[in-house]
Amino acid sequence: MLRMGYGLIMIVTLLLFNTINIFAIGELPNYKNNHEMTDQYLMEPGQNYIEPGLTPEMSREEAMDIVEKTLSKYVGIDLKNRDFQVGTEYRRDWQRPENYVWVVHLYYHDPAEYVTASITLDASKGAILELNYDAGQYTNVGRAPLSLTKSEARTRAEDYIRSLAPGKLEQSTKVESEAYSHYGSSTVYSFQYTGEFNNIPYDSNYIHITIDGTDGSLKSYNHRWDEETALPSMEGIIHKTEAESILEGDSEVELFYLPLRSDFHYEMVPENFRIAYRLKNHGMTGMIDAHSGKMLDWSGNEVDQKATKIDLSREQKEKIYGQASRPETRSQPLNQKDAETLAKEKLKNMIGDSITILTSQYTEGEGYWESSGRKTWTVEFSVEKEDEISNGRLMIDADTAEIIAYNQWDYHPITSLENDSETLSWEEGYEKAIELIETHHPYLIKEIRTEQSMTDGGLWGDRPEWISPEYNYHFPRIIGKAVYDENSIMVSIDRHTGEVKNYTVRWTPSLTLPTQEDLLKPDQALDLLKNQFTLELAYIRVNENVNTENPKERIRLVYRWRPSERSSLASYLDAKDGSFIDYSGRKIAVNDKESFEAAISGHWVERTAQLLAQQGILDIDGFEPDQSIARIDAIKMMVRLLENSGFQRYQVAGAEDVHFEDVMEQDEDFRFIQWAIRYGIIDNKPEIFHREADVSREEMTQMIVNLLGYKELSAATHIFTLDYNDADNISEEYWGAIAISKGLGLISAETFEFRPKEATTMAEMAEMLYQASSYLK
Template sequence: MKRKISFLLAFIMVLTIIPFSSFAQQDYDKQLKEAIVKSKELFNIGSEYDKFDHSVSSRDGTTVFYLNWSDSKEKLGSVDISMAVDGTVLSYGKWKPIYVEQGPKLPKISKEEGLKIAKDFIKKVAPKFTDNIKQIEVSEPLNVNLDGYNYYFVRTENEIPYYNNNIDIYIDNTTGEVRNYYANWDMDLKFADSKGIISLEKAQELYKEKIGLDLIYKTSYRDRNPKIFLAYSPLNTNLGINAKDGEVTPLNDYFPIYEKASNMGADGVVPAEELSPDEKQAVENIAGLISQEEAEKISREILELGSEYKLNYVSLYRNWRSDDSYNWQFEFMKGSDSKAYYASVSIDGKTKELVSFYKFGPEESDKKVKYDEKQSLEIAKEYIKKTNPDKLESIELGKNYEGFRPLEEQRYYYFQFTRKLDNAYVEQDGISITVDAASGKITEYRITWSNREFPSQDKVMFVDKAYDTLFNDIGMELKYINPDRYEGNIKNKKEATLVYGLKTDKPSIIDANTGTLLNYMGEPYKMPKAVSYKDIDNSYAKDKINVLAQYGIALPGEEFKPKEKIKQADFLYLLAKANSPYFEIDKSGDKLYAFLINAGIIKENEKAPERIVTKEEGIKYIIRALKYDKIADLTEIYKDLFKDTKDITPELKGYISIAYGLKIVEGYNGNLNPKAELNREDGANLIYNYLFSGM
């Protein structure tokens, strides 16, 4: 269902659907008939699909028919197709009438076989695209909870990528059926030739000179705990170098390869000794807030709002970037319907400082513009000087490049100032402000300013080392962009230009102290990839270990050590990954056990990370993961299955019986040997059977 929704949203974003009747006068009936006939032939749509609906859209000179088939008995689901007037299929989806949650299944189609199916499908439905696409392969583990493979292709012209055009296709890994397909393609776009372009080396020099890396304080959040770290990174990652004239160019290229008090005392105060440290801190943080009445009075004064502005909404909320900061927010309205005026303002609940506001209402369209960009900037600075005089010297106006240039005469000017602390910018901190160039008034204002402690800049390395990482480990590439693609001017969307831009398969964040490439959490970046072991050739579970590794269910390192006894923490880590593919272990193991205890897989008194897991213990954890433990606890209803049933811990008899019935475990010569300590290969075998038993 999620894929269907995302497919429809993507389709609607690209094409504005218009009822077919409005196009009747343009004589599209023959083209519609051709689209219907071709679709039925391509996708084998028979008379069992007895309901049909359609619409037509025209954008940038391209006519597209949107066709939908379904059955009145609601047994087959539906088929959605969009087809250009020349017969090129732009999207296809086949949807089941009811979504049924299914467990993991072993694929019957390999990823390589799926890729061939995807390419053949594209060749069949959109042959004009076939010679101008390149697969973008992301090297990462498969997702055990998905029932198919997703393949992504980008458009290429003259063997140069144009990331704004792409094809997304999803193949069922059991049947090999194409479940859905979506092509985003600019039909009439021309592409500049590659003659006379500057070299990659020259582009790197110009990037370094004109855009460059900045020293930036970045903040990552994990479990609500902020981590501030220093990095070299472009302040604006959406800039590149024009390959013809060497000027800075906005990329417009959005392709990334990668949240009542009780027990009161007599005096109405909660006794401090009954509060935990966190609770005490929360009470201290919220103490000393100004009242709602005082905050509203300040808000009205700031916005110069008279009594005709009625209070519509009020809220007190904690600033998510600062645990001890609370903001009052008020929304006011004057008038009603189309003639209503609105104003919203946020005030710091302790310092009474203005946090943000905006005002809007019926615009006087005939009001003449009095101020140009330079004059509007001075108005903005004067307002900042008035409201936050201590911050004016600590901010820097964001650079303005070709492509973001304002009109010669425009009504509103938006300015973004970034905070700077010594030599480093503070990402997310700063002031944004909008000026009405007709009235000279501020219509929108927002400040974000962290009071946290910032790391020292004493050990920051020279930026030249960061450039080595930028150009050698991340790199730049030549690519096409359409500079007018998002400007809403159809006439100008006719030629893609060549630019050099940073590659986007890795984050352009470099540790300012060590030169190490970082991820967005400020941790060393690791390219996601499936684990491959070099010591499992002689293991009876070799194939199962490899399959698990393809899905990211693997122990760290290049050696699996299959004959080594498996510790509780390692077995449970594999089980956690089988249940939550994106789960990552922490060094202490606390996160692992917190996850497992909350999931009901292990109990607090069973926690023993270094203990070797026995066969019956491993089965116990697996049955709990399946949520069958309540049934398993009914020990009296299970019969003896093994010769050595007497050796099974009595309360685990039901767990063993269920696991045997599900083919998770088998006996040997009629025995189970429940107290046997598991080797790592035994543990992997149980986890594999847990995921794929009976497949």
């Protein structure tokens, strides 16, 4: 058995748990009545700031005293040992505008290392509201390996919370916890605790904390809490089934084509697609007042205005289409002179005579986002107006002489709803947009979604919401019953002058798409996507005053959707087989956590398996520690380890073309084989890959040595010695890799037999990969 240093890992973990002793800061002084300010704490240019007109409740000196003690206790920083750059500001708390805070920023760096930290203090009570800390060495590459399990990190996090916010854990519920990469060099655990009243969450009472997954240190802390809150009564609220009915009425799905692109090259015109379902209108984000049943917006205020919708009738579309003809392809692309002449003609029709052509440029392929691989002429121009000169560009298809893109750039100060002097209504802007399509691309009118909707914005800050000087219309391509987002017509009309500011037609004439046959029905897809959510009651804090500096707070009791499993929430659904897929079109595994935990419980690899699973390196579905691992599963683990570590070694080029005879680009695991070739883990050979074949222990060792970048060194087999009892059974080609692995401690030194020809078990693969992760720096 390949038990590689498991006892050593446990010893290191025990040492880590004793490196930080957490004690309560103790009773902090109340500075509420201290409003005196001496000259030495006044603002220094470029460093210290006090909000104009305010006299701080706590002096800068007193704030810095708390900051110094806090940094020393929680992150081990002694401000006297280094020449820190320090900046301070006294201002309103952005999250609680009725309160004031001191914010202290610290920064230190030299050629070898850096330290950054910031602390936010309640200026009345001196309590720590926020703490952020990061430190590292510039010479490090990649991320430090995870050493703490999620439960160990949670214990550490709760110890910190008990010290920083006594009594708050007992009033909270754990909402979310996950492992993810942070600051590029650390793997951290994030824990979110939300306050509860009557077993109902209250979002405004929360603690968010992140813990370094390697050494258990505190990385960030954010805490806000209303100690006394007048809550709405539970009496008279609508029943949950009624609330669900109201919210479900706002939920529907749409069919769309999702491009599948290569990891190595962004294809402007993709070749492969999935047909999928997604939730419309941003998914299950609705919220209603639990008493009135009225819909609420993101801020918790009632939605008073309904969306204004406009569309063409079928007869209008038929009339436009009936007068259309598709452009013919020229025998030769436009030359520069003809392109500029054509551009002047089109611009004259759109703008007038005051046009000056500045430059013209010919491109082919994927030079511009709009062209989608076409041959184009891009003509830049200026427009002389009464009081200014504006610039623009016109992109023309060199084969068909069509307009692909038109842009005109003017400077207009952003206005607000209360002083907007629009001369064109939104509906009139829509008519102008349709006229453009009718003039330049009438043959596409039946291939786009012509319906448009507009919802008037609410209020923001102490004045009406800033609004764009333009009306924007987006007409996506419709193919059969499915949307294809990457093809569309976009139009922007100046609401003050009526001028066309943007007209872009991104269109790929020929696409190879999956058929729309044998698909899940929309109601089936809706149920599958909707079942990821749970309806819950919650208290939310709402500011009913548009002036955020003088808030008028109230608490609402609401019904809302909550993801049942936040970390595994899927936005898309394969319309053919009903499997969940991510934004790139890759299938999302449906993880059986209970079976995984039962399989590893009490096993020597339990802790390592947990650490790798939490990072997504180990696939928990079907993980049986003592069963042999298939070649493709071993490859997936190694590629995920490198991706998770932030390690990017392009050791071998040319993986775009995979030579293995049984590996197709459409295969789900194709990208893993591509990256394994690119990372140099395996060789790209014109032979059978044998996905499901067992991997011998000697072959597995060679792949991990390749992963670490020692492939060339391992080939020098004559410089290595091995003293295993069964060394004669080791193939000569793997001799160097096995010796390197033993020297690095990837294989336990107490192992007297290597058993080179035996199949590698899942547990052995996991343990050796975990040991290898410490060398990815």
